[in-house]
Amino acid sequence: MTTVQEKSANNGVNVEHLLGARNALTEAPEGAKFTWRATNEWTVGTHSESKVEEFFGLGDNQTHKSTFTFSADHPEVFAAEDKGATPVEFVLVGLASCLTAGVAAVAQNRDIQLNSVKATIEGDMDILGILGGDPEVRNGFNNIRVNYEIDADATDQEIEALVAQSQKRSAVFDVITNPTNVAVTVNS
Amino acid sequence: MPGSVNRLPTVVIGAGHAGLAVSHLLTERGIDHVVLERGEIANTWRHERWDSLRLLTPNWQARLPGFAYEGDDPDGFMTMPEVVDFIHRYARWVDAPVETHTAVDSVRSEDGRYVVASNGSNGLTWETRSVVIASGGFNRPKTPDVAAELPPDVESVTAFDYKRPDLLRDGGVLVVGASATGIQLAEEIQRSGRPVTVAVGEHVRMPRTYRGRDIQWWLDKIGRLDERYDEVDDLVRARHVPSPQLVGTPERRTVDLNSLTSQGVGLVGRISAINEGTAYFSGSLRNVCSLADLKQIRLLDLVDEWATENGMDAEVSAPERYPDTVVEDDPSLSLDLTDGSIRTVLWATGYQPDYSWLDIPVLDRKGEIRHDGGVVTDSPGLYRIGLNFLRRRKSSFIHGAEDDAIDITEHLARYLDSLSVRTD
Numbered sequence: 001m002t003t004v005q006e007k008s009a010n011n012g013v014n015v016e017h018l019l020g021a022r023n024a025l026t027e028a029p030e031g032a033k034f035t036w037r038a039t040n041e042w043t044v045g046t047h048s049e050s051k052v053e054e055f056f057g058l059g060d061n062q063t064h065k066s067t068f069t070f071s072a073d074h075p076e077v078f079a080a081e082d083k084g085a086t087p088v089e090f091v092l093v094g095l096a097s098c099l100t101a102g103v104a105a106v107a108q109n110r111d112i113q114l115n116s117v118k119a120t121i122e123g124d125m126d127i128l129g130i131l132g133g134d135p136e137v138r139n140g141f142n143n144i145r146v147n148y149e150i151d152a153d154a155t156d157q158e159i160e161a162l163v164a165q166s167q168k169r170s171a172v173f174d175v176i177t178n179p180t181n182v183a184v185t186v187n188s
Numbered sequence: 189m190p191g192s193v194n195r196l197p198t199v200v201i202g203a204g205h206a207g208l209a210v211s212h213l214l215t216e217r218g219i220d221h222v223v224l225e226r227g228e229i230a231n232t233w234r235h236e237r238w239d240s241l242r243l244l245t246p247n248w249q250a251r252l253p254g255f256a257y258e259g260d261d262p263d264g265f266m267t268m269p270e271v272v273d274f275i276h277r278y279a280r281w282v283d284a285p286v287e288t289h290t291a292v293d294s295v296r297s298e299d300g301r302y303v304v305a306s307n308g309s310n311g312l313t314w315e316t317r318s319v320v321i322a323s324g325g326f327n328r329p330k331t332p333d334v335a336a337e338l339p340p341d342v343e344s345v346t347a348f349d350y351k352r353p354d355l356l357r358d359g360g361v362l363v364v365g366a367s368a369t370g371i372q373l374a375e376e377i378q379r380s381g382r383p384v385t386v387a388v389g390e391h392v393r394m395p396r397t398y399r400g401r402d403i404q405w406w407l408d409k410i411g412r413l414d415e416r417y418d419e420v421d422d423l424v425r426a427r428h429v430p431s432p433q434l435v436g437t438p439e440r441r442t443v444d445l446n447s448l449t450s451q452g453v454g455l456v457g458r459i460s461a462i463n464e465g466t467a468y469f470s471g472s473l474r475n476v477c478s479l480a481d482l483k484q485i486r487l488l489d490l491v492d493e494w495a496t497e498n499g500m501d502a503e504v505s506a507p508e509r510y511p512d513t514v515v516e517d518d519p520s521l522s523l524d525l526t527d528g529s530i531r532t533v534l535w536a537t538g539y540q541p542d543y544s545w546l547d548i549p550v551l552d553r554k555g556e557i558r559h560d561g562g563v564v565t566d567s568p569g570l571y572r573i574g575l576n577f578l579r580r581r582k583s584s585f586i587h588g589a590e591d592d593a594i595d596i597t598e599h600l601a602r603y604l605d606s607l608s609v610r611t612d
Binding site: 177 | 482
């Protein structure tokens, strides 16, 4: 008797599309070169507004379905007005969102049904660095911890493997764990 | 005769184990051919590996078409001189038509034939209908771009050039890479009194023996080694998977990151940059270790399932699980290469084939040959053997050459038949 194994998990990720894109872009690697963009404008104090609207990919400019805006500021303990999340908190948000998306995609590909995925993210920082109080202290995070609570139709080991594989394929994890050349210029 | 042109149905390039296996099967089929060898038989094994290297596969696994290991140490691992001797004996047994010291300068395609030129303007030229490239997958060391940024005071050595620890400078050594090569060299260099730090990227962890049997025995039994290239989910991944952390020693020791750290070796993440004399390492060390730990557990689970299903549980020792890789809380993210603590950087970052002589446009943008299980479909009559996962997971092992050579010579014979040029 032959039985056809139906894919049963549905995490809302279109894995077939992603795998198809991978195959297509391996043949046409120019299309895989993306440029992500944001704009940022100062308002007052340490507050600024950022917008994300367009990006470049698949050989063309692409537009998001709507414009996303983000308000960033610093908390009152920094004598700021706290009108938005602190920029470093955006970094934590970026990391967690990226890893969680990865968990869902990998789970779908491995036919694992997710019931709930929750993460808490912490980044330790010695602010003497940004205050210039100690030249030995770096500005950024010393350590970042991400802790997942995952309820899925899978063994503990399979869940651990999802999270590990998600890190392996995560863009933000890579950005944070590896150096990147950054060029900041000013128009004259 | 120098300058003359020889006509033959087939030319095999390389007299290593794979080329000789192909030669034997061609002879059995009555296909006239020559095997061109740039140096001596088994040249790579003889000249291009480090002194302590032994095969990663046990002796009982050493076999080539019609030929097998017959010594008295089936569980042992051959040293390089023993491998060279094994391949030499095979060449004699096969009576292979090998032309040694015949370096191929170019292979080009001309009116449905291949023209193979050797040894410069005074060398021989062959005109042939088919070419089997068996020149090895490990001809040149591969180093990452960051290698170019190394400060001049630090000596840069590749695994290709490395022979033994006492030829290195005294002082600290950064070994880049933690696959079979990296862990083996890290262990012996640390033992020589030179403090070693290993930069660890993605790796494959495996115990040398499991439940009393060699891991290769289990891999063979569970069918892992025979997995075919047209059956795996992700062939690109399968062809680039790092070589497992294995070493062949008389004691059948397991060497892994835990054994290295207990020896005093330091671990850092994958090298990601060298900037103004400082090397920077990825913060992903913990994850690459847990990926490898989890994969090892999945492999051992498969082995245990197989043992139970096949009634082996009473014959072998009890299942075992090994401690997770120990990673310190805050592994170093950078290392000053100018303060004298690191005198040598050893690149154990892989090898790549040399196709500089191949004048046929069959390489992809990464410089790898495009082929379908060894059949170079863009250039009929051209074949490749002896690459990672060419047709099966075992393709890169000596014993893996047998099945691949059978398939490829069968395809080649059919191709020649279609041209009706068995004897040209």
